[in-house]
Amino acid sequence: MAATESVVREGNGGAHPAGPAARPIPRLLIPELDKCIQCGFCLPACPTYRMLGVETESPRGRIHLIEAAAQGRIPMDARLEEHMYVCLGCRACETACPAGVRFGTIIEAGRAETGPTGSPLARRTTLAALRHLMPYPERLRAAAGLLRLYQRSGLGPLLRRLHLMPARFGEMEALLPAVPDGSFAPAQEVWPAIGPRRARVGFLSGCAMSVLFPGSNEATVRVLRRNGCEVVIPRRQTCCGALNVHNGERAAAQQMARRNIEAFLDAGVDAVIINAAGCGVASKEYGVLFRADDPTSAARAEAYSRLCRDATEFLTELGLTGTLGEIRARATYQDPCHLAHGQGIRREPRDLLRRIPGLELVEMEGADRCCGSAGIYNLVQPEYSRRILDEKMQAVVRTGADLLVAPNPGCLLQLAAGIRARGVPIEACHVVDLLDRAYAAAEMPAESRRV
Amino acid sequence: MTVSLAELRCHIADRGALTAALEEALGRDRVFAQPVDLLAYEYDGSVLAAVPDVVVVPASRDEVAAIVRAAGRFGVPLIARGSGTGLSGGAITPIGGIVVAMSNMKRIFSIDLDNRTAVVQPGVINLDVTRAVEDDGYFYAPDPSSQSACSIGGNVANNSGGVHTLAFGVTTNHVLGLELVMADGSVARLGGRGPDEPGLDLTGLAVGSEGTIGIVTAVTIRLMRRREAVRTMLGIFETIEEASQAVADIIASGIGPTSLEMIDQLTAQAVEPAVHAGLPLDAGAVLLIEVEGVREGLARSARTVEDLCRANRAREIRTARTEEERHLYWAARKGAFGAMGRLAPNYYLHDAVVPRSQLPAIMLRIGEIARRYGIRVANVFHAGDGNVHPLIPYDAAAPGETDRVMRASEEMLSACVAAGGTLSGEHGIGFEKNNYMPWIFNDADLHAQRRLKAAFDPDDRMNPFKVFPTPVSCGELLTRRPPRLAASGLWI
Numbered sequence: 001m002a003a004t005e006s007v008v009r010e011g012n013g014g015a016h017p018a019g020p021a022a023r024p025i026p027r028l029l030i031p032e033l034d035k036c037i038q039c040g041f042c043l044p045a046c047p048t049y050r051m052l053g054v055e056t057e058s059p060r061g062r063i064h065l066i067e068a069a070a071q072g073r074i075p076m077d078a079r080l081e082e083h084m085y086v087c088l089g090c091r092a093c094e095t096a097c098p099a100g101v102r103f104g105t106i107i108e109a110g111r112a113e114t115g116p117t118g119s120p121l122a123r124r125t126t127l128a129a130l131r132h133l134m135p136y137p138e139r140l141r142a143a144a145g146l147l148r149l150y151q152r153s154g155l156g157p158l159l160r161r162l163h164l165m166p167a168r169f170g171e172m173e174a175l176l177p178a179v180p181d182g183s184f185a186p187a188q189e190v191w192p193a194i195g196p197r198r199a200r201v202g203f204l205s206g207c208a209m210s211v212l213f214p215g216s217n218e219a220t221v222r223v224l225r226r227n228g229c230e231v232v233i234p235r236r237q238t239c240c241g242a243l244n245v246h247n248g249e250r251a252a253a254q255q256m257a258r259r260n261i262e263a264f265l266d267a268g269v270d271a272v273i274i275n276a277a278g279c280g281v282a283s284k285e286y287g288v289l290f291r292a293d294d295p296t297s298a299a300r301a302e303a304y305s306r307l308c309r310d311a312t313e314f315l316t317e318l319g320l321t322g323t324l325g326e327i328r329a330r331a332t333y334q335d336p337c338h339l340a341h342g343q344g345i346r347r348e349p350r351d352l353l354r355r356i357p358g359l360e361l362v363e364m365e366g367a368d369r370c371c372g373s374a375g376i377y378n379l380v381q382p383e384y385s386r387r388i389l390d391e392k393m394q395a396v397v398r399t400g401a402d403l404l405v406a407p408n409p410g411c412l413l414q415l416a417a418g419i420r421a422r423g424v425p426i427e428a429c430h431v432v433d434l435l436d437r438a439y440a441a442a443e444m445p446a447e448s449r450r451v
Numbered sequence: 452m453t454v455s456l457a458e459l460r461c462h463i464a465d466r467g468a469l470t471a472a473l474e475e476a477l478g479r480d481r482v483f484a485q486p487v488d489l490l491a492y493e494y495d496g497s498v499l500a501a502v503p504d505v506v507v508v509p510a511s512r513d514e515v516a517a518i519v520r521a522a523g524r525f526g527v528p529l530i531a532r533g534s535g536t537g538l539s540g541g542a543i544t545p546i547g548g549i550v551v552a553m554s555n556m557k558r559i560f561s562i563d564l565d566n567r568t569a570v571v572q573p574g575v576i577n578l579d580v581t582r583a584v585e586d587d588g589y590f591y592a593p594d595p596s597s598q599s600a601c602s603i604g605g606n607v608a609n610n611s612g613g614v615h616t617l618a619f620g621v622t623t624n625h626v627l628g629l630e631l632v633m634a635d636g637s638v639a640r641l642g643g644r645g646p647d648e649p650g651l652d653l654t655g656l657a658v659g660s661e662g663t664i665g666i667v668t669a670v671t672i673r674l675m676r677r678r679e680a681v682r683t684m685l686g687i688f689e690t691i692e693e694a695s696q697a698v699a700d701i702i703a704s705g706i707g708p709t710s711l712e713m714i715d716q717l718t719a720q721a722v723e724p725a726v727h728a729g730l731p732l733d734a735g736a737v738l739l740i741e742v743e744g745v746r747e748g749l750a751r752s753a754r755t756v757e758d759l760c761r762a763n764r765a766r767e768i769r770t771a772r773t774e775e776e777r778h779l780y781w782a783a784r785k786g787a788f789g790a791m792g793r794l795a796p797n798y799y800l801h802d803a804v805v806p807r808s809q810l811p812a813i814m815l816r817i818g819e820i821a822r823r824y825g826i827r828v829a830n831v832f833h834a835g836d837g838n839v840h841p842l843i844p845y846d847a848a849a850p851g852e853t854d855r856v857m858r859a860s861e862e863m864l865s866a867c868v869a870a871g872g873t874l875s876g877e878h879g880i881g882f883e884k885n886n887y888m889p890w891i892f893n894d895a896d897l898h899a900q901r902r903l904k905a906a907f908d909p910d911d912r913m914n915p916f917k918v919f920p921t922p923v924s925c926g927e928l929l930t931r932r933p934p935r936l937a938a939s940g941l942w943i
Contacts, residue, residue, distance in 0.1 A: 034792070034796035035792040035793060035796075036792055037788075037789060037791055037792040037796075037797065037798055038494055038495075038496060039496055039536065039597065039600075039788055039789035039792075040495075040496055040534055040535055040536040040597065040600045040601075041536075041597070041599060041600050041786070041789050042600075043534055043535075043600050044534075044576050044599060044600055049554075053508060053552070053554040053555035053557070053574070054483070054488075054491075054506075054508060054552065054554070055491040055492055055535065055552070055554075056483075056487070056488050056491040058491075060535075061491040064490065064491055064493075064494065065487060065490060065491055068490055073490070074486055074487055074490060077487070079485055079487045079488070080487050083487065096599075097725075097789065098722065098725045098726075098786035098787070098788075098789030098790040098792070099725070099789050099790055099791070099792025099793050100724065100725055100792075100793060101792065
């Protein structure tokens with residue numbers, strides 16, 4: 001084993017690469033790394049390896065490099081950071097891995113060593129957003145308000161006409177949907193079940209979902225109530241911290257996690273319902289966040305994680321009740337990475353969609369391949385993100401679907417941007433949106449609704 | 452004689468000029484020489500590791516030829532690499548050099564179903580060939596367990612087999628022609644589109660030459676038609692010896708199964724949590740048996756299999772009822788190596804062949820060797836071909852463990868050779884077993900092979916230090932995992 005080192009270190013004298021780092025990185029990992037025996041089964045599952053074809057942009061390569069950094073063989077330098085941030089964090093490799101390596105936790109640990117990526121300005125902006133915006137729902141709502149104002153002011157088109165809009169900013173702007181009027185701000189904390197009560201559940205309303213998709217949040221609450229759930233929406237809750245974890249901001253993430261854990265454990269609920277796949281994985285992995293430095297919180301976190309359910313997972317376990325009306329449309333389903341690969345949930349959302357009369361479900365090719373949204377990836381790596389989205393949109397269009405269903409806000413934003421860019425008559429929506437519409441349709445028997 | 456690999460490392464007089472020449476041929480974004488990037492090419496699927504000097508990622512045959520010419524000018528070795536899933540260190544660089552990663556040469560040039568051939572680039576993933584033709588009822592027969600990740604080029608280099616080798620043979624039986632960039636940068640076409648082209652059988656020479664005579668840039672492969680029906684069964688046994696005897700009996704019956712795979716208890720315990728195929732965790736061994744043919748004949752073959760399993764005290768026989776279930780059985784078999792990561796941080800495996808009749812005896816012998824060295828051994832292998840794969844999970848960080856594992860493996864390998872078997876069934880010799888070659892070939896045999904290689908590659912630049920015995924052994928490059936630093940404050 002020392003021999004490997006000697007090859008690395010002695011090599012061809014001074015000119016040889018990979019001089020050892022000055023000091024090891026002490027906080028990094030270990031047991032999870034040990035499970036990887038480098039069989040390479042993850043390579044073809046990885047979108048960036050498929051696109052770029054180099055080992056450094058593959059899960060196996062990233063694991064090896066993060067391990068090498070942990071061993072002090074290479075420094076945690078800018079080049080390594082570059083590779084770590086080409087990763088989408090889609091976790092398709094976890095599905096492919098025969099040894100069950102939780103790659104997501106490895107890459108998150110690696111990124112925790114460097115923090116957010118990008119130019120100094122981008123780093124500062126991301127950090128500021130992660131630290132000062134995401135944890136505060138009221139600030140997030142205010143920011144959304146400003147954005148809405150900007151979108152309606154006509155300032156954007158004006159700047160563009162005057163060539164005053166930076167290209168990068170224009171790209172980012174194109175990803176955003178029109179910010180809807182008002183965000184998700186329920187008038188009361190507890191909403192009674194409709195009909196006999198079958199469960200008392202908490203609802204994690206999320207950051208992006210609340211300001212960008214308030215309608216889907218409302219739909220989720222309505223569908224849960226129609227299925228006999230008393231729904232508790234604690235005001236104390238906050239963003240789950242997933243984006244912070246993905247971008248190397250662990251301290252802020254811990255703080256946010258604590259707030260949610262307390263809010264929901266105090267509410268005495270049977271389950272915590274989450275309608276955003278990314279939040280689902282982060283919430284189900286809260287234990288990892290505290291394991292090393294805070295065992296007491298870790299135990300509470302694990303108790304909380306055991307309650308967490310994706311909305312589609314919970315509704316399937318509970319069994320849908322009531323009458324679903326007809327929706328005459330052809331739908332195709334995009335597996336959000338953090339649902340399919342992160343939580344192993346594939347069958348449940350499809351089964352729910354199949355319950356809707358009139359809705360034809362058509363599978364697209366590579367439905368469980370990332371759409372390129374991946375949290376803020378489309379902002380950090382716009383070029384790669386666009387290439388991945390292009391391939392995705394081709395697969396979507398080939399199905400001839402009118403509805404593109406993806407139960408996760410990141411995917412919905414990205415896919416909607418793809419739809420706008422192509423100008424195709426497709427609507428991107430959440431599974432709960434369609435269930436909600438179907439329930440409503442059943443109450444209006446005269447006209448069967450066309451979406 | 453003890454020479455260290457560091458002393459033998461290739462000498463590159465002007466590193467900057469070499470990189471510049473390669474960048475001129477490929478563009479800057481496909482030549483990698485930064486330490487971080489090189490480190491990601493120090494390993495393959497084996498337990499060996501060595502850092503290359505440069506990595507290049509060509510996109511065409513002409514680029515490969517340009518790389519070979521540049522390497523020639525600078526006198527630097529070339530190591531072609533497919534997906535890096537190989538198990539004998541074939542893609543690593545013991546003395547440094549240029550890794551030529553074929554991973555972006557992944558086009559399927561043409562498919563000719565009428566004549567059942569296809570022409571593909573070497574970076575095409577094995578399973579992608581079958582995916583491209585399966586809707587029409589065709590498939591590419593060689594199917595290594597790693598077929599979802601390994602490349603056709605790597606299969607050609609190692610003459611890879613697979614779980615259906617028993618019925619369909621190995622890669623060389625399915626390659627009709629090759630395009631080969633020679634050591635001087637010229638391009639030769641070997642073979643053609645027919646089963647037996649005139650002239651010397653150079654295709655046969657190139658397949659299995661492990662990248663030592665040139666770099667393959669296109670492969671003409673044979674496609675096969677799916678048979679009408681298939682039945683996949685699991686025979687569940689109390690002991691691996693009984694399962695081995697059932698294998699011998701099934702072969703002797705003449706029903707011609709297309710695969711006969713052994714999965715022992717330890718393997719089942721490692722892979723079941725990943726695959727959920729319903730493998731029993733308390734059985735000594737599971738035989739995965741597949742029969743194919745015309746629909747009417749299958750029931751009889753299946754009955755014969757069942758009778759012979761029961762005669763060898765199988766406690767249960769299951770038949771896959773759906774295609775999904777059948778895939779699960781196969782996923783359990785094919786995910787077995789990777790799943791070893793659940794048992795220990797490292798694993799070592801050998802790929803040896805014994806005459807089928809020797810299987811029950813060799814299983815006992817392997818078990819006995821493992822006990823003597825105090826190591827665990829998982830057996831998952833192509834029982835129908837007598838191609839055994841004793842897998843040893845271990846922890847390289849534990850003092851002395853690597854050494855024990857290596858000595859035990861060597862003893863197992865030597866027992867297989869003594870039983871009338873050979874060193875490798877399908878994984879290649881690489882830099883792992885090259886020094887065992889004298890066990891099965893004498894000096895004259897090896898000299899003949901060396902002369903042939905020299906005719907193609909007089910300066911020994913194509914994947915040097917592989918296949919043939921070298922003055923150093925792979926022990927020096929063992930374990931890609933140097934000892935870990937003190938694990939303090941870890942949070943995963």
